[in-house]
Amino acid sequence: MCKGMEVKICLIGMGNVGSSFLKLLKEKRENIIDKFNFNTKLVAIFEHDGALINSNGIDIDNLLMDHSNLRKNKYWISNVKAQDLISTLEIDICIEATPTNPETGEPGLTHILEALSNNIDVISSNKAPFYLQYNKIKNLADKNGCLVKFEATVASCVPALSIRHNLIGNTISRIRAILTGTSNYILSRMTAEGVSFSVALKEAQELGYAETDPTLDINGYDTAGKLVILSNELLGWSKSIEDVSIKGITEITPHALELAKLDGYVIKHLAIAENDNLLVEPRLVKRESPLNVQGTLNIIELQTKYAGSIVIMGKGAGGFEAGAAILNDLISIVKERENLYN
Amino acid sequence: MCKGMEVKICLIGMGNVGSSFLKLLKEKRENIIDKFNFNTKLVAIFEHDGALINSNGIDIDNLLMDHSNLRKNKYWISNVKAQDLISTLEIDICIEATPTNPETGEPGLTHILEALSNNIDVISSNKAPFYLQYNKIKNLADKNGCLVKFEATVASCVPALSIRHNLIGNTISRIRAILTGTSNYILSRMTAEGVSFSVALKEAQELGYAETDPTLDINGYDTAGKLVILSNELLGWSKSIEDVSIKGITEITPHALELAKLDGYVIKHLAIAENDNLLVEPRLVKRESPLNVQGTLNIIELQTKYAGSIVIMGKGAGGFEAGAAILNDLISIVKERENLYN
Numbered sequence: 001m002c003k004g005m006e007v008k009i010c011l012i013g014m015g016n017v018g019s020s021f022l023k024l025l026k027e028k029r030e031n032i033i034d035k036f037n038f039n040t041k042l043v044a045i046f047e048h049d050g051a052l053i054n055s056n057g058i059d060i061d062n063l064l065m066d067h068s069n070l071r072k073n074k075y076w077i078s079n080v081k082a083q084d085l086i087s088t089l090e091i092d093i094c095i096e097a098t099p100t101n102p103e104t105g106e107p108g109l110t111h112i113l114e115a116l117s118n119n120i121d122v123i124s125s126n127k128a129p130f131y132l133q134y135n136k137i138k139n140l141a142d143k144n145g146c147l148v149k150f151e152a153t154v155a156s157c158v159p160a161l162s163i164r165h166n167l168i169g170n171t172i173s174r175i176r177a178i179l180t181g182t183s184n185y186i187l188s189r190m191t192a193e194g195v196s197f198s199v200a201l202k203e204a205q206e207l208g209y210a211e212t213d214p215t216l217d218i219n220g221y222d223t224a225g226k227l228v229i230l231s232n233e234l235l236g237w238s239k240s241i242e243d244v245s246i247k248g249i250t251e252i253t254p255h256a257l258e259l260a261k262l263d264g265y266v267i268k269h270l271a272i273a274e275n276d277n278l279l280v281e282p283r284l285v286k287r288e289s290p291l292n293v294q295g296t297l298n299i300i301e302l303q304t305k306y307a308g309s310i311v312i313m314g315k316g317a318g319g320f321e322a323g324a325a326i327l328n329d330l331i332s333i334v335k336e337r338e339n340l341y342n
Numbered sequence: 343m344c345k346g347m348e349v350k351i352c353l354i355g356m357g358n359v360g361s362s363f364l365k366l367l368k369e370k371r372e373n374i375i376d377k378f379n380f381n382t383k384l385v386a387i388f389e390h391d392g393a394l395i396n397s398n399g400i401d402i403d404n405l406l407m408d409h410s411n412l413r414k415n416k417y418w419i420s421n422v423k424a425q426d427l428i429s430t431l432e433i434d435i436c437i438e439a440t441p442t443n444p445e446t447g448e449p450g451l452t453h454i455l456e457a458l459s460n461n462i463d464v465i466s467s468n469k470a471p472f473y474l475q476y477n478k479i480k481n482l483a484d485k486n487g488c489l490v491k492f493e494a495t496v497a498s499c500v501p502a503l504s505i506r507h508n509l510i511g512n513t514i515s516r517i518r519a520i521l522t523g524t525s526n527y528i529l530s531r532m533t534a535e536g537v538s539f540s541v542a543l544k545e546a547q548e549l550g551y552a553e554t555d556p557t558l559d560i561n562g563y564d565t566a567g568k569l570v571i572l573s574n575e576l577l578g579w580s581k582s583i584e585d586v587s588i589k590g591i592t593e594i595t596p597h598a599l600e601l602a603k604l605d606g607y608v609i610k611h612l613a614i615a616e617n618d619n620l621l622v623e624p625r626l627v628k629r630e631s632p633l634n635v636q637g638t639l640n641i642i643e644l645q646t647k648y649a650g651s652i653v654i655m656g657k658g659a660g661g662f663e664a665g666a667a668i669l670n671d672l673i674s675i676v677k678e679r680e681n682l683y684n
Contacts, residue, residue: 024511024648028511156649157509157512157646157648157649157652158649158652159505159508159509159652162507162508163501163505163508165504165507165508165674166501166504166505166507166508166670167499167501167670168670168673168674168677169366169370169666169668169669169670169671169672169673170499170666170669170670288636290635290639290655293632294630297632304499304666306366306499306662306663306665306666307498307499307500307656307657307660307662307663307666307667308656308657308660308663309656309657310499310500310501310654310655310656311653311654311655311656312652312653312654312655313632313652313653313654314649314650314651314652314653315649315650315651318649320648320649321648321649321650323648324511324512324646324648324649325649326511327511327512328508328509328510328511328512329511330511331510331511332507332510335510336681339678339681
């Protein structure tokens with residue numbers, strides 16, 4: 001896919017994640033040429049209302065100076081859709097960074113399938129397509145010999161998915177994780193200050209940790225989606241979000257947290273994959289457990305057969321974090337392709 | 343190096359790590375053939391007083407049933423040395439698992455250099471050669487196009503070294519780590535129970551967490567060696583252990599820990615790589631910091647430019663843990679070689 005030392009990409013969705021990725025790509029351009037011996041040519045940027053297409057390469061520097069440049073650019077075409085044009089572009093890698101649609105996965109799912117159908121490798125920060133239609137995406141990728149990477153979908157730049165390569169000789173038997181900063185922030189505050197759920201939620205919203213509509217975070221659906229992706233990638237399962245038993249944290253009271261505390265426990269909103277089962281629910285966790293992380297951190301604990309539990313944690317959200325995850329995926333795709341074709 | 347689907351290896355040192363690795367190799371043999379399409383043929387096992395050499399492949403199952411079989415085996419040759427025979431063996435990968443010699447790195451260093459000189463890929467669980475002569479080893483490997491992997495040398499099976507591949511598009515600016523279970527156990531106990539250093543040390547020895555001679559752990563030398571390897575691999579430095587400023591934990595008193603506690607801190611034996619400096623010393627750490635891990639766990643915190651700090655932790659010692667790290671290295675070498683030659 002990667003012809004010579006120029007890798008042609010398109011970006012679908014230039015929100016916070018997409019533009020952060022472009023900023024990183026700009027900042028690291030020289031470094032990537034130096035260290036990995038390839039240059040990236042951005043051929044198209046798709047937005048919901050049109051596209052910027054330039055087969056000679058879009059001037060990222062200019063674009064980033066003024067975001068509104070996108071639609072004023074002479075190469076801007078209004079009212080075209082990515083799904084109709086992907087097949088016409090000569091690109092190596094398609095980057096899907098549109099907002100996730102938890103019910104249908106669209107339009108991301110169609111973008112991903114359309115790219116793969118055209119033998120284009122895919123990187124996605126959009127998670128719903130993967131927790132709704134994991135098998136469909138993977139099967140098409142395999143059939144067409146394409147690579148699909150989506151590190152940003154789970155815990156952002158924390159290498160929660162790619163870590164399977166590092167543990168290739170080991171066996172992972174169980175995953176326990178905290179994958180939504182919002183829930184963890186709320187429970188941490190309720191535990192520390194004894195405030196009610198609604199007060200802690202309001203605080204999280206004021207600080208920008210919770211969405212205006214935090215439903216999918218606090219009812220566990222967002223975490224469940226990430227758990228599906230984690231277990232499929234790390235345990236080799238083939239689940240979708242319908243297979244997850246999901247409970248939220250809205251019923252947790254300061255009293256319950258207080259009772260837990262008396263016996264040395266805290267309550268955490270855990271995602272668990274074990275014995276072919278997936279569940280998301282509030283669980284007691286020993287105060288001194290590594291899973292007792294504070295604030296908005298994400299944490300993933302992998303129980304391994306030969307080396308006990310291996311834990312990885314970090315920031316699970318943020319534009320640059322997701323952008324960095326996409327850049328990791330981009331470089332690793334190019335390296336894999338080089339090995340395959342050189 | 344890997345000719346077809348049979349990978350020929352030799353093992354130097356059949357202590358706890360070496361024999362744990364062989365047990366794992368036996369247990370995972372079918373799985374490796376199934377999943378990675380290669381079989382491993384063990385051609386030689388070297389011990390300090392001789393070698394078991396069979397070019398048709400040593401029967402691992404039989405050997406593992408009774409450890410004393412090694413020297414009774416009809417292929418056993420007394421009084422030969424690995425360094426004299428490596429060049430005569432037709433092998434793809436040499437696994438160095440002899441005990442580490444902190445002053446000279448020998449005989450491990452010679453084994454590693456001898457293997458590389460003969461274009462043999464190397465896996466090592468022996469760390470001294472890498473903190474004493476990192477550049478010499480790396481340069482020879484590069485010159486001869488050999489792969490050298492040594493995940494087991496730092497935090498055992500916790501992928502502290504290979505994680506650089508997962509963060510390939512990011513920039514790591516600082517490392518802070520706890521790399522010696524012994525020191526951390528002692529400080530944890532002193533903090534929790536207010537006991538003196540010598541009492542906590544005795545306890546650690548009785549529980550088997552500390553060596554009979556724990557000097558290299560508590561004076562920080564062992565940690566310093568691992569820090570050198572970490573910073574060379576993750577930050578691209580070229581340091582040796584002489585470059586590390588090292589302070590031990592023997593001077594820490596229960597009183598100092600108590601004072602720290604009053605202000606919400608604990609004292610941890612940290613390894614820090616930052617601004618071209620390497621240091622190992624007791625440091626104040628906020629009680630709620632991820633670095634405040636208990637007991638014998640190892641933890642590595644990577645400060646990244648684009649995604650805040652990413653933390654990884656797990657058991658830093660143990661035969662099976664090191665064996666699993668060696669097996670990870672083995673499979674990843676074979677996979678890299680396949681890509682290179684297919």
